[in-house]
Amino acid sequence: MSEHAKSGSLQIYLRLLSYVKPYSGFFALSLMGYVMFALSQPAFARLLEYFVEALEGSFATIDRDLGSFLPASIMTSVALIPIVMLSIAIFRGIGSFLGNYFLAKVSLSVVHDLRCLMFNRMIQLPNNYFDNNNSGHLIARITYNVGMVTSAATDAVKVIVREGLTVVFLFGYLILTNWKLTLVFIGVAPIIALVVSTASKRFRKLSSKIQTSMGDLTHVSSESINGYRVVRGFGGESYETSRFFNASDRNTRQGLKMVKASAVHTPTLQFLVNTALAILFFLVLWLKGDATTASLVSFVTAAALLPKPIRQLSEVNANIQKGIAAAESIFEMADQPSEPDNGTFEKETVEGKLEFRNLFFKYQNTDKPALKNINFTVNPGETIALVGRSGSGKTTLANLVPRFYPHGQGEILLDDTPIDDYSLKNLRSHIALVDQNVTLFNDTVARNIAYGDLRDKDDSDIHLAAEAAHANEFIKNMAQGMNTLVGEDGVLLSGGQRQRLAIARAILKDAPILILDEATSALDTESERHIQAALDEVMKNRTTLVIAHRLSTIENADRIIVMDKGEIAESGTHSELLAREGHYAKLHQMQFQEEQEEAIEVIPLASSQPLQH
Known part of the structure; x- marks a missing residue:
């Protein structure tokens, strides 16, 4: 990956993390929980040292570690090591709960903020943006892409913090126990870094392609649903099915490429870590020196605990790259200039x-x-x-x-x-506008007439507007009258009825233009005659x-x-x-x-x- 791409990825991720700032208190609690969880790992390795020593009839190490905290009567008790083990388990469980719950609270709040940011930006974008971007891709950004950000903001951060701290504490324990043997692991680190760096570029590229294909999928679905009458009326079922199949097939192929890249990446890292571990076992057996059996068992246990968090850290890279690619598309939309509004002049009424x-x-x-x-x-x-x-x-x-x-x-x-x-x-x-393409919402008749700034209008005014638009003649025959739902985009109404509701909306606005x-x-000829009379009045x-x-x-x-x-x-x-x-x-x-x-x-x-x- 080029330096420019790296700095770009870092900038996007840092910008994504900036949305965590309002929830820094919750984040600190989750961090504290993960520190507790990570500390429990070397503690279990140390517990094995206590156990092996106890089998040999010695309590030297446990007395040195805990003797100043516990009474002497407990120090030689058979129940001591099981009590310590249960204490570590409780400590770990509390840490796990604090980490998982509060990080989820932070990440879900961040996702909510991003969704709201995108929707608020979307309704402020100029018409040109909607002319040049199809609705499927815009919807995919708010739904699918935000989901990818969730995985980066939740799962990825959780693994990075929890498993990252676990690796740090285990390495720290290994160095304190036997720093010479620990150098074997450190020697493998540059090779691991190279593998991760190479994979990152591939993951990011594939994630962008998956998001584009998901946008195509949403777009085809949206068009087919909205235009289902035309699809059926003109025999377009096979054509739309073919379009959907091709879009879904592209999405599937890109997803498989991502899985394949991840499937190669993870075993490679595991092999490197296990190679280091194998060399370590060889050295332990060959260069035992004056180290005790208990300390070597503890050291090997701590080393054996390392591959799992390292593997999880390697797998999270794919999620991070997905999140970065998704965040990039979200911020691209968020950075679009709003509809220009530099005017400050206002008039209560105009001639x-x-x-x-x-x-x-x-x-x-x-x-x-x-x-x-x-x-x-x-x-x-x-x-x-x-x-x-x-x-x-x-x-x-x-x-x-x-x-x-x-x-x-x-x-x-x-x-x-x-x-x-x-x-x-x-x-x-x-200005009141009645367009040839009437837009109605999946709401009641009354709320479609009294829409937006008109929502606080009295019921009597709404009825008068409907009457003036000759809409009452069909509203009164509806099951729930003004409270009847009209369906998505007024699908339950005829073209003339939809038009009359739009005219009623304009009448209710009572604008001078x-x-x-x-x-x-x-409208049919008879309806047009009625409406034309209403419009002449309006x-x-x-x-x-x-x-x-x-x-x-x-x-x-x-x-x-x-x-x-x-x-x-x-x-x-x-x-x-x-x-x-x-x-x-x-x-x-x-x-x-x-x-x-x-x-x-x-x-x-x-x-x-x-x-x-």
């Missing part, structure tokens, strides 16, 4: 005058501008309709008013103040931008702006634009012909039914 001056806009990663040289003014209470072919820039223009995207060259002014000067929250509080983006697109005394596909719905607008290829082609009233015989007149004629053809097609269909006598 609703909108002005577009020399406005240009283009989406990220595209060269062609979506809007060019847009100039027009909407006076307070005026209704302006935006019409044009698909892709002409109508919705893009509407999205710039609430600053869903930062516009480039030019200005948009609200009450003669540039919208960039307003704080985002204040600006959006003056109303943006209707194909607000009646999901639009009174409000500045309204209406994006409409059906030109018949905007004939009464104060002004109609026709857009073409991101530019304003013409503007005027319905009658003025028809008289000009330009873009609008052509659009109107095309729609009129389409409606006529549809009407003619219905007549033979109706006449083909057998007559009843």
Whole structure:
């Protein structure tokens, strides 16, 4: 691994550990517990020395270690060594509980903080970020990647602290007992370090690939679930199954590579440690010297206790690298700049005058501008309709008013103040939006109407908004009325019903500026007639931008702006634009012909039914 990669990994891990700081008290308790646990290991090795000496009829070592703490009558008792053994076991058990419980408390709190950090960051990210990143990968970061961080923050730290301290204390005991023989283990240490370093790079690389493949898996699943009607309606089952199989297969292969790397790494380290242990046993038998049998048994026992913690330390490296790779993706998202909000100007109410001056806009990663040289003014209470072919820039223009995207060259002014000067929250509080793609939440009808800042509205206001949107006629037939759950994204409702709830939400907001983006697109003719009457009422005394596909719905607008290829082609009233015989007149004629053809097609269909006598 390069020095840059090492420093990068260290920085990420230190940043991850910085989230432990608020829980340092709990961490100190867990550390104390693991110190107790680790001390019990050499204590057991020392206990064997006491036992072997006792078999030989000597109590010299135990008297030297514990004679000043225990009464003389107990020192020669047969029960002494069993009592010491039970005491060590209780001491170890208390340490294990303190270490495991308080470290789990710290790590789960850190994971909770990271999840909240990511979710808070996600809802503050600009629209461009969501345009360029699919939802599956974003969800995988909050679920799967955070799970990987858990293993780094919990299991890895637990093993590093507990087993690391065990190794340190056992080595310390070995050095104090026989430092010459201990040098055999120290000689193997550089080789172990080289193996660990080589494996780390491999683990990190594989972990990143596993996370990417898990994101692909989540993305395919999410798309198939959300679009299940299209999947079934167009026979896409086999295609989606194939996509899922391929994504799952990639994830499985990457996971197996990780297991294979770990499976080679651990035995290699074990072999090195056992080689050192074998040499040690040889030297003990060959160079016994003047050491007692009891001290050599104790030394060999302590040495034999070393391979297990060393093996666990070698295995934890894979978890650490997974955690670092996961933390890297989490921090990449956390470091994304929030939606720009440098405005400080706030107004309790606005008149609703909108002005577009020399406005240009283009989406990220595209060269062609979506809007060019847009100039027009909407006076307070005026209704302006935006019409044009698909892709002409109508919705893009509407999205710039609430600053869903930062516009480039030019200005948009609200009450003669540039919208960039307003704080985002204040600006959006003056705008109600009904989108062509209605978003509903898996909650009650009432909570979907009174959503967000509207959640404290009175029930009477919610009912009035529903009535004004002609939604009461279907709400009253629901099992629990306003308290009926609508399902995920309103799946239990028809398109027209969903649209009416979105309109009710906009009515309840009672904002001075109303943006209707194909607000009646999901309605049948009869529902549209009702809704259009409701919208005509709602639009009174409000500045309204209406994006409409059906030109018949905007004939009464104060002004109609026709857009073409991101530019304003013409503007005027319905009658003025028809008289000009330009873009609008052509659009109107095309729609009129389409409606006529549809009407003619219905007549033979109706006449083909057998007559009843």
